[in-house]
Structure formats: structure tokens, C-alpha cells
Amino acid sequence: MTARIFALGLSALTFSGSAFAQSNVAEGLWSYQARYMIGPIPAGDRGQYCVGSDMSQSSFDQLFNDINSRCRVTDSETTADGYDFKLQCSGGPDGELDGKLQVGADTAILNATGWTGTASENVPVMLTATAERVASTC
Template identity: 45%
Template sequence: MKYTLTAAACLITASAALAEPEVTEGLWSYQATATLGIMPIVDKGNYCIKGQQASASFEELLNDINPNCTVTDGTYDASTYAFTLSCTGGPQGQLDGTVSVQGGQATLRATGWTGTIESQVPVIVSASAKKLRPTCS
């Protein structure tokens, strides 16, 4: 879960490009918040979707978050992808969440834990993205 917040921002913007055929490459604005235990972490900015990200699956994007993390359950229904992301090999953890896309807007919500089986720290991730323009420049 080391890369949770950055990954959430990348996932939400890349996922937005996937879920709607007319939304492909382009510049997206994102806001992401992760709470690890009682510590909130906030990130916002712009992210360029191009190349392989625009054609990657939700599972591929989630599996790229951390080499120790794998989607163990993922289902796609209309504009929402529900997933379970499990991480082993340090740090351990699990996130259960959804990515939803409607128009040029996308949201990600996930909850879970990180740490060890014996000492779990709660994790809450929330992110949103909006397409700004079809090119990155």
C-alpha cells in the first residue's frame, strides 16, 4: 500500500479513459485523499493519459500499483468496476473498492487495511477526476 495515493490518482484518471469509448487520451485533473490510520494524505493535480494507459484494463492498472499487489476479485458492470486488491510481501494489505465513470468524470472509493495480519492499519481511499481536454499539451 506504499503507493496507494499516487496509484489512486493514476488509476482514477486512467480508468476514466477506459470506461467510456469517446474518452481516450487527454489531460485529466484529479483529487485524491487517503487516510492511513488517523493520518490523512491529500494529492491533487493534472495527469496525462496516453499510449498504453488508454487501452489497459482495470485489472492491469490495479496490478501496476505495486509489484506486491494483485487483483483477486474484479467485476465490471455498466460504468462501475468493483475490485479487491490484495498485497503481500511487505507491506501487506487489502483494498475493496469501486471505480465509476460517467461522462468526463470518474470516482474511486476503496477501504481496507495495510500493515501485517496481526497489526492492521485502516486505509480509506477516495479520488475523483475530470477530463480537461483531449490533448496533454
């Protein structure tokens, strides 16, 4: 769950600043770096992601719902400084994340906390990721 969240979550990067349903993702090549903790185990990833026109027309909720067929946004709000969300996954692996995606001109920061495992035996999850648009085309 966690690896797909930062890869697709960070592809939902630039947003117009107003509270529209559309994400207005800027097309192009984005470079991301993520650090996360699953329980006491630190991990990280970095890479690049191409944002195409289909993604640029999607809402933040659609983008996060596309992460995994078992995950759904259960609550979200677009604010002046970003997108707040609650993502729940069930059917393996189970989990829940509360997060915030803050965006600027060609940069973004994603912070989320939650758990994975089962509702009765869960492991804490913390995620921090940043992204920068490095080119207007892929």
C-alpha cells in the first residue's frame, strides 16, 4: 500500500489553488523522493513519474482511488493550502492513512500517518515525500 501511495500521490502535484474537483495536475516529468516507516523499519524510494493528460484531468480523489483497487478515499477536503484526505484499504493489506498533499508552483509535499495490518493488530505507518517537476514533457 505505502509504495503505491507516494508514487501516485505525488503525481497529483500541482493544483490551481481554488477548491475545484479537478486536480489540474501539471503534465510533465516529476522527480520524487519518499521516506517512510512501517513500524520501526525505515525505507525510502526515489524515482521519476510521467504525468500525462489523462491524469491531469482527474480529481485528487480519483487519483488516490486508482492507487489500489482495495483502497478508497473515505474523506477529503480541498483547502487553500492543499488536499487533506483519509484513505482506507481492505482485503489485504488492510490499512488507513490520514494525509495532506501541499502543493506549490512545481513542487509538492505529501505527509501521511496511519497503520497497516489488521484493525486489531496493526503496525504504524509514517510517510513523507517530496516531488519536483523537472520537465514539461516526458
